[in-house]
Amino acid sequence: AVKFAELCVKPSFRMHLRTESALERVLDLLKDAPEVPCLNICTAFILYVLSSDTLTSGINLSTIHLMIELVNKNRSKNLINDDDEYKKMKQRILTIINQSLQDDIFYEQRFDTCDIILETFVNICRNNIKEWLKNEARTLHIFDLIIDAINSIVQDLSNNDFECYSLSEILIRYRKVCRYINMLEEFINDHSEQISTNIDINRIYIVQYNQYLLFHSLSKLLDLSLVWFKQYSSTNDHNNKITTTSNIKTDNTKCSDTYDIFRDGCKTIMSIFASLTNDCESHCDRLTSDDRFFSNLFRLLVTIEQSSLPNEDKFDSIALTLNLLINLVQNTKNVYKHLMEDNMPGGSSKKIYEYLANLFCEQESLAAKAESHEENDWMMEDADNDLDQRLGIQNPKNNNNENEANFNRALQKAAGHMENTFVAAFTGIILGVVLLRDCTTYASQIRVLMPQKKFDTMAFILKKFTVFMQMSHAFTPSGVKILQEIISMVLSLCE
Template sequence: MNQDDEFSGPTSSTNQGPLPSKPAPFRSDGKQRASGLTKQTVYPKKVNHSVVTSLKCKKGDKKLYTVVRHVKGASDCQESGESQQYADDIEYLMDGLKGTENVGTRCLSTMGFVEKCSVPQFRMHMRAHGTIAKVFGKLQDAAQDPCLGLCTAGLMYMLSRDRLNMDLDRDSLWLLVRLLSKDTAHRIHQLDPSQQAEYKKVQEKLWAVFTELPKASNSLGDIETSDLSNGHLAMESLLSLTSKRAGEWFKEELRLAGGLEHIAQTVISAALSLSPVTGRMEGENLVLFKTMNRCLRVLENVTFMNNENQQYLLELKGCGLVKAVGKALRMCENQLELCGEPEVHVIKKLDSYGLHAILHQGLLATLRLLLNISHDNEWGSMKVGEQEGLMLTTLQCVLQMPQYICKDQRFDVLVLSLGLLINLVEHSPANTRKLISMKTQRSFDSQSQRSQENSSSEEGGSEAEVVTSLEALVQLFLQRQQAALKAESQSEEEMMGEEPEEWSVAHSDPLDWITIERDSGKGNQNGPQPTEEEIKSSVRKALHSAGKHMEDSIVASYTALLLGCLLRENNLNVASVRDCLPDGDFTCMVDMLKKFLSFIELTNAAGNTGSKSISKVIEVLECF
């Protein structure tokens, strides 16, 4: 080691001079140099290199200061300290998860992970270092003990709150299925009093952690502390994991692990336990329907674009799942009718776990599941169509059900119901004959228009007219098609004159994120400038008009597609539809479907199969 240490960084100089034999007492500017400092000059050994001059200080002269190199910034030190703290906590908690420890110690360590995972940075650290698989690897036997299983399910629930993938491996997924199948809610009464007391303590600790979570990341809703169980938390974790984030391997492993069978059996058992009600659903029926709702949403996610899971659920228990789903669909329809038409100011006061919201979520999950298992599947569409009253209920969802749903949520119900009917009649002549022979009422929009016309005349109100399904669907198409054409030809003044619909609790104002920037330099050259609220109001009205036009166009296109499937190879019904069309011309349907096909091809929303089906229907209608 050199006797001299560098005091400051080197400085460059282009002046070449003789190296002094002893330190100069004064600097070149006449000021006295600090004691202990010596000037050292290093001459270059290569061409074009400059002379380097530096100051040296002996160690013996460093009385009051020292030089520290490469000092980290405050943020770097804090980040490094947090990472080290997280690593120490994980190492400490992992020691308590070993199989050699008693159940109490393992529960405490698992609960420690649950509490730590309430911090997003800790969850991110676990993902970055691959700790999640290691933790669940030491908890593979957690389902055997009620308390440890509840703690493990709580940890899975905490880790599934993020938008990122949970990074579950095969063993962790099988552990999740075991926790789901061995629900402690059914075994808690079989435990001795001491175990029940410990179980309630775990419930209270988990509830204390969950209540601190923000509402956006807490999906437990309005359940009570006593309702917490490993089955409930595992189902919520599975629901979060399968919502558009699960890969194909996840859906495959879930079926192989027995998860699909258990979830489907839960739906079947809940449907059998539902008792018929004449009033609003409450008590045990409401609890069972909530359980069905969660299970149906998981099944909907795992059957999307997965033929193996679709076929598996169709064949399970002799189509028992399809029968249970049909019963759930009919119950949703009956209960929504009992709830009546929702008022916007009432819906805004309800939280997302009210009865109306639960029924709406269940209706959408049921329609999506039936849509998935009947998509491009002749046998599946035949089995779904065989269920008693299911096609009539679906037709009522198209014609009458939207009046019992908030205006900004009707579009989903219409499109899903029409899509399900298209799937059922596309490959099944029996379903086609069944739908054509049905008698129903006109759509609620048509009835409201007729009632307004009759109210101004002497006739007054009249009873709802019973018509054929073909006539009701043609009337729905004409109404939506005319509304879309009106929106296309609407002037800017007329568009701005309309008031946009109010948003329900499921939606917030879409313009809250917009910031209006103003140019203060121009002044008021062109008169007074509109206020920020006036600008947002204009944009809101324009978006409302464009969205209304899109919804009307898509509903009209789906209705025309359904009518085309019904008329294909059924020329006897062509005359009935022709009598309902203006001038008996199918051109309006063909034009609407061509626009829809162009939109589908532009967005690649339906794939090659969907585009081919639409093209075939267009060819059929052009022949009439």
């Protein structure tokens, strides 16, 4: 089996296996592999190698069952680590990986059948996941394996800081846990136009598994990510050289690369949280009960703003974080009070809502400045100042071809400032939900921080955002409803 695995590493050999009959014969020969420890881990490795290309097009239920059986049988062998033959096989496979693959995916302390199978699923999930697999992943307890692995790696990173691991050892673990998080999110994202019942069922299962274990793990990972992100943000220089300190083992990893890894990790965490909390009150309630996590959202926003990231990267991270905050404030009863009454983290005297209002004004100003320097030939200016006309878009119910052309031109012209408009809009939505919850108490506090101490600019930004989102068909029904309510509320305050 190990010789066959060595052959599978060669792309030219995998080409011969891409016919359905050849792959079926191989998998049929391996069906008894789960029972024998050496053959078990070797078969898992063969499936991993094939998953990079050959398996992705021909994955079927029997292959998935084989993968899960390999994991289950491997775990049932209590004395497997004392088996000398198994140890030799494990080392031989690691040697093949180091010599032939060099993909920095595996590390010895975690290397076993389960680890290999999870990385196999990572490869499979890079393509559009078939609907039947989304259901099977739940019923076959694949989600359990992924969440348990995420928790285990996060615990490993938490308990073994820089004093125990070199930076390269931390990064290989960190990248692995981020791959698993991305894979998990693929199972709850709907890439098709049809509404999938499996999506909501999977979201509930994933969140509630083992008493919200994933939430606890991700919250802890965000804590760690912020520490490392800040550290490498401050040491990221133009030469991309890492600055070492007394408690960090030196290695050859470039600081800028490290910086990017932790930044992307924060984005990964925000992205799956946004997916898991969308239109789900119970998930939002559970998440906001973690005070440390809630504070970390604003630590992340400040860290991103103050970083030397390119504007495009800043936008991605800030937008995902604000998107999550929208879910939390919209789907909970009391989070809006925390926004109005709590201070920013880190001993700041500034209230959270003041920070959000400043962010709105700053981003709106940048968008307006960029617009003023553009050739706005696509805008239709008139004395009425109607928003749709200012955007160059007529009634969506009429002149669809002309509207589509105008919209495409608008996107091209607005490329330089729409990111600022979107961040301003997201912030405006958060403050707008606060107004929906308790306008009487908080309207005056928010108004005084707005441009010219009026809500007119917020109303314009939100309407502009709505038009673009409607034209790009990016709204959910619930999203349309809440935004309409917010705009109506803000317009009523524009006097």
